[in-house]
Amino acid sequence: MRSTAPAAPAPIQAVASPNADTTSKPKPCCVCKDEKSVRDECMLMSKAANPEEDCQTTIQQYRACMETFGFKV
Numbered sequence: 001m002r003s004t005a006p007a008a009p010a011p012i013q014a015v016a017s018p019n020a021d022t023t024s025k026p027k028p029c030c031v032c033k034d035e036k037s038v039r040d041e042c043m044l045m046s047k048a049a050n051p052e053e054d055c056q057t058t059i060q061q062y063r064a065c066m067e068t069f070g071f072k073v
Helices: 033-045 055-066
Strands: none
Touching: 033 055
């Protein structure tokens, strides 16, 4: 009489979780460094009464850069 070994279980397959892409997302402090420094310098050195209005272009550039990495500013 011949004994048969039990069948090996099927291998477990990895399935990506819905939040898998957030684990590979860079930290906000590590992206858009050049845009951030230009924005900060503009805001700090502005002689205008309203620095936010005076630096609107650099602020928009920073926001656009951050949005390319999935951050809402």
